Amino acid sequence: MTDLNLLYDAILNGKLEQAVEVTNQAVAEGIEPQEIINGYMIKAMEEIGLRFQNGEAFVPNLLMSARAMKGSLDILRPLLKGSNSVSMGKVVIGTVKGDLHDIGKNLVASMLEGCGFEVVNLGVDISSDKFIQAAKENKADIICMSALLTTTMNYMKDVIDALEAAGIRKDVKVMIGGAPVTEAFAKQIGADGYSENANGAVALARQLVSA
Amino acid sequence: MRVSDVISFSELGLTLSDVYESMGYRKGVEPDSQTTALVARMLADLEREVKPAYVLKTWPGKVEDHSVVIDGVVFDTPKTIGKILQGAHHFALFIITAGQAYDQWADRVKQQGDILDAFVADAIGSATVEKMGLYVKIKLDQLLKGANHSSSFCPGQYHWPISEQSKLFTLMGDDTLGVTINESYLMHPIKSVSGIIGIGETLNPKITACSLCPRVDCFRRNAEHV
Missing domain, CATH: 3.40.50.280 (Cobalamin-binding domain)
Structure with a gap:
């Protein structure tokens, strides 16, 4: 069973390859994309944003996290069905x-x-x-x-x-x-x-x- | 008096810390190992290709009311800057550029599509021209043999309209190192800076544009607000 906390950590720490690897594992195990996105990925982005706001993270950290997030989203987007759109706008x-x-x-x-x-x-x-x-x-x-x-x-x-x-x-x-x-x-x-x-x-x- | 030179990176003394600061890191704070390795690699790459340059020319001039007047050209300097430059009997005008080779290098980096690489390339360019600014001030100190001068002020800083850059370029004539300005007064190559330094016994070099700026939380601030 994939530990999705590793995905949270990968996005928070800007590790693209790790994020992609864990996302692929989670998909292979049939975990719902929406659960992966809402439960772990968006939370990791919120945390890095908070750290940036507090001066504990810097622009490169934001960019690396965004890059890792995008890598995972690119895998999950095609799997979202019907009204389960990942787009915020x-x-x-x-x-x-x-x-x-x-x-x-x-x-x-x-x-x-x-x-x-x-x-x-x-x-x-x-x-x-x-x-x-x-x-x-x-x-x-x-x-x-x-x-x-x-x-x-x-x-x-x-x-x-x-x-x-x-x-x-x-x-x-x-x-x-x-x-x-x-x-x-x-x-x-x-x-x-x-x-x-x-x-x-x-x-x-x-x-x-x-x- | 006119001086102009192309500077090697070793002479310029641009450090990794300079680039980190340009990326928004506070003095003494180091990025993570992934980012430090990236900066070191890109800086080494840039050093092979880019040759920053400067040109500096002096003219007799004066401040009338709050306007700097040089060779019949009247700069619409804001009152605060005019007051700071009051007492200047000569002015040094300068153009600094990381050069066309920098623009080409940064464009190549951007085209590769990695936003972090593009951000680091931009920060290295900014750090380069900032360091060149310090280099030019040291050069001016040597040329003036200890005579007093103000800090540098650039069109676009502290309520000085960026459109005033056209007057500065008019005075410099063809002697601009190939730097040009477009209809928005944006310089090409993009990592270029132009400005003016007052020369005179009563001027205070410690009052900088940064010290006048009210944005107290700006990460680029390098002086107390006065």
Whole structure:
């Protein structure tokens, strides 16, 4: 009988190979995927997130855990049947037009994916048209925008205005982040939320999809 | 006065600890063995390919009201920075870059698709230009033979609009090591820094942009808030 605590440990400690191995064993033994995900994997991600929040873990720890989580989810996703979807929601993410910084945005994408969201990562220098098209095509729950420059952060407002003009603002939540961005700025431009780090972004995304 | 050079990593003295700090680890805190091995491997890889460079030029100049004025170019420096630079009779403008080879290396790492590797590559690039900043200040100290100067200030820091970078590049002319700015004032190669240092007897080098910034919990903070 597979000890699923080993899976919890593997994800918490960012051990991809161990996570994949234990997941495969559990599947072979016929353990329900939903039980594996809810009982062990999500709990491990919550714990690493908590440690990060408390300054006991760092970005590489988050990334390694997210990588291990994704490795296990890739095995379990095809086995989920009917309404037992693993997806917490669908996120379209990108760095806004004029800005080519992608590390922070990719951290957020990776953490969201590791925590069960379906993520469509558009890349950098993304226009409002591209955000809208991707949101429509993917029936996104959330649009996530990043900017690292004071000169490009204002484009986030253009995207929100374009969502209004396209008539889909009410269908999609908007969250923003990046070094010059603040909670006050998020409110000012009409975004639904702001997070200052990747872990907070996951918590915010969960909150927005359950609202 | 103009100085420019390409610096080897051994001369630069970039350490693993510098990279750890750039990754968000507090001073004295070491990552786990998997991460330390990754950083060491990637740093060694980078050192073979990348040659950071700098160019530094000085001009006579002054502060009028709160604006720095150099060779007829008026910088819209915020009042606080203008006050700190008051008394400067010359200014050193500099551009530092990890170079095009860094961008190519970091792109290759990203294309391999591992987010942790991409994060470490980015942190190494940031640590490189930060270390170059210290190197340039030491170089300036040597050139000024003990004459006093301010800390460095960069467009984009502390309410100084990043658009002001275009004025700095105008003054530098073609002497930019191949660094360019786009319509968002983003520099290429991406790991590049440009800035200004005041030279004058009354200036205080201990007041840095970091010490002015109100983000007291920033992991990059290296000075007390003043």
